[in-house]
Amino acid sequence: MIKILLENFYVQLLIIGLILTLVYLQLTKKRLNEPPIVYYRYPIFGHTFQFMTNCEKLIEESREKYGDAFTLYIFGKLMTVVRKDAIYDVYKKEGHDFNFQESPEVLLLTKYLFPYAAIDVNRSIKILRDFFKLKLANNTSKIHQTIIESMNEFVGECVEPKLIKSPNELLLNTYLRIAANLIVGEECASYVDILETFKDLFYSVYKSFFMPKLLSFIHPWLHDQVASFSLRFISNHRSKIINRIRPVIERRLLNKSKLGDSWDAPVDCLQLFLDDPEIAPDFNPNHVNYNMIVDTIGVFMFASMGITSNAAAYALVELAKRKKDYWQELYQEAQEINKKSNGKPTYKDFNNMVKVDMFIKESLRFNSNVLSVPRPCVRETYTFANGFQIPYGRPVFLDISEISFSEELNGQNPQEFDAHRHNSPATKPDNGFLIFGSGIRACPGRFFAILLAKIFLYHVLLNYNIKAELENAKHKQYAGFFIGLLKPGKAGIVFEKSA
Numbered sequence: 001m002i003k004i005l006l007e008n009f010y011v012q013l014l015i016i017g018l019i020l021t022l023v024y025l026q027l028t029k030k031r032l033n034e035p036p037i038v039y040y041r042y043p044i045f046g047h048t049f050q051f052m053t054n055c056e057k058l059i060e061e062s063r064e065k066y067g068d069a070f071t072l073y074i075f076g077k078l079m080t081v082v083r084k085d086a087i088y089d090v091y092k093k094e095g096h097d098f099n100f101q102e103s104p105e106v107l108l109l110t111k112y113l114f115p116y117a118a119i120d121v122n123r124s125i126k127i128l129r130d131f132f133k134l135k136l137a138n139n140t141s142k143i144h145q146t147i148i149e150s151m152n153e154f155v156g157e158c159v160e161p162k163l164i165k166s167p168n169e170l171l172l173n174t175y176l177r178i179a180a181n182l183i184v185g186e187e188c189a190s191y192v193d194i195l196e197t198f199k200d201l202f203y204s205v206y207k208s209f210f211m212p213k214l215l216s217f218i219h220p221w222l223h224d225q226v227a228s229f230s231l232r233f234i235s236n237h238r239s240k241i242i243n244r245i246r247p248v249i250e251r252r253l254l255n256k257s258k259l260g261d262s263w264d265a266p267v268d269c270l271q272l273f274l275d276d277p278e279i280a281p282d283f284n285p286n287h288v289n290y291n292m293i294v295d296t297i298g299v300f301m302f303a304s305m306g307i308t309s310n311a312a313a314y315a316l317v318e319l320a321k322r323k324k325d326y327w328q329e330l331y332q333e334a335q336e337i338n339k340k341s342n343g344k345p346t347y348k349d350f351n352n353m354v355k356v357d358m359f360i361k362e363s364l365r366f367n368s369n370v371l372s373v374p375r376p377c378v379r380e381t382y383t384f385a386n387g388f389q390i391p392y393g394r395p396v397f398l399d400i401s402e403i404s405f406s407e408e409l410n411g412q413n414p415q416e417f418d419a420h421r422h423n424s425p426a427t428k429p430d431n432g433f434l435i436f437g438s439g440i441r442a443c444p445g446r447f448f449a450i451l452l453a454k455i456f457l458y459h460v461l462l463n464y465n466i467k468a469e470l471e472n473a474k475h476k477q478y479a480g481f482f483i484g485l486l487k488p489g490k491a492g493i494v495f496e497k498s499a
């Protein structure tokens with residue numbers, strides 16, 4: 001049959017026509033002026049293992065050899081790293097030519113792990129942004145009180161010196177209570193099981209995120225299925241959280257319908273789902289969409305937990321290591337605020353702790369990630385000002401650590417820790433400080449994260465003497481963002497009650 005077909009003149013003509021068309025398309029295909037691909041020795045694996053084990057060195061060497069932009073081959077994918085001015089260009093074009101929310105890391109979160117949150121991510125983020133901008137002041141004393149309680153429980157009075165082996169874990173437990181309080185509200189946060197569920201959820205999602213993407217060598221979809229499997233099919237986190245928030249929501253709705261405007265509604269994110277038309281335009285009190293609420297809360301909790309507790313832990317570890325140079329001035333500032341406010345500092349008082357703010361900012365700069373979350377190019381071809389072009393779908397990493405350690409942008413001796421180099425608040429993204437991103441996607445939680453770190457340091461300064469377990473401890477071994485393994489360093493802190 002095939003033989004007869006192939007002998008047919010018209011079929012032969014068709015095949016020749018197809019071949020000629022393919023050759024023509026290939027010859028006339030627009031060649032892009034792509035950034036050079038960094039040399040790699042092993043086909044298929046490309047730069048994957050170097051990226052996972054020593055990303056810092058890989059990027060440093062590639063900068064030197066390949067200049068302004070270069071492309072790496074990681075987990076079966078070409079990924080372009082851009083530097084300097086191209087970084088600000090990408091931030092400016094976010095939402096048009098690039099889209100952070102389309103990055104596989106963010107999609108894993110919104111599409112596979114918390115699928116009901118995907119209704120309108122931008123609307124939820126706007127609410128989060130407004131909540132932290134407008135409602136943080138009302139919550140300051142609640143945050144302060146939770147820090148005092150957590151420190152009493154996890155660290156104690158420390159009449160005798162006490163070693164806290166993992167400041168990250170201490171801050172994660174503290175942050176969990178604070179975030180739960182602000183996000184699901186005081187009542188829900190008082191249940192130990194909901195805190196445990198959030199913590200389990202965090203660790204499960206964290207593992208999915210940092211799981212080496214070996215299956216991506218075959219296809220990224222396969223990796224996502226395996227990474228999200230346990231959370232989607234085994235964990236019953238959603239029903240556990242719903243069991244706790246359902247009675248709270250029902251009570252709130254009842255109070256609202258009974259008391260109307262005279263009801264004093266709680267100031268937390270959960271309440272926004274119940275009465276903010278922007279976040280829940282189709283809200284029906286008789287048909288509450290619990291899945292959407294729980295998954296959106298899941299995204300908020302995951303986006304904030306690890307990174308925020310790490311940030312406060314960096315500041316604590318840096319303070320312990322640099323006590324000689326900074327303790328006295330920071331202690332004085334904390335003491336002045338404490339005196340002025342009779343031991344009850346307000347949001348404004350914490351905002352006035354400028355020296356502590358600069359110290360936190362420097363800790364963040366000094367512990368900067370090597371690269372940003374990669375975001376894909378979402379237009380057919382994008383041409384950078386330096387002439388390089390990338391095709392649709394190409395993930396782009398921003399070389400953040402080069403900015404953080406640039407002498408031109410951050411002053412003399414950028415490799416040294418110097419909190420006095422800063423002259424603007426830690427919450428303000430500027431050209432030399434991109435830890436919270438920049439532009440329309442700049443982190444909506446940054447005001448909250450910095451306030452929390454400030455209150456935490458304020459409490460430590462006034463109540464403890466601290467010492468680094470190992471003076472030269474490196475907080476963590478740096479890795480590329482969200483891909484591969486992240487090894488936390490050993491950086492224990494010894495706490496002792498202050499005289």
Ligand code: HEM
Nearest residue numbers: 125303304307308311435436437441442443444445448449
């Ligand atoms: C020190 C702590 C934190 C750091 C360093 C941090 C850093 C970042 C960065 C770099 C981005 C991406 C911006 C971009 O690349 O365009 C981001 C986005 C985001 N962050 Fe944070 N963040 C922190 C704390 C928080 C907190 C406390 C929350 C919420 C409770 C939060 C929620 C988010 C969300 C929802 C986004 C996505 C924004 C969007 O897509 O428009 N973050 N953060």
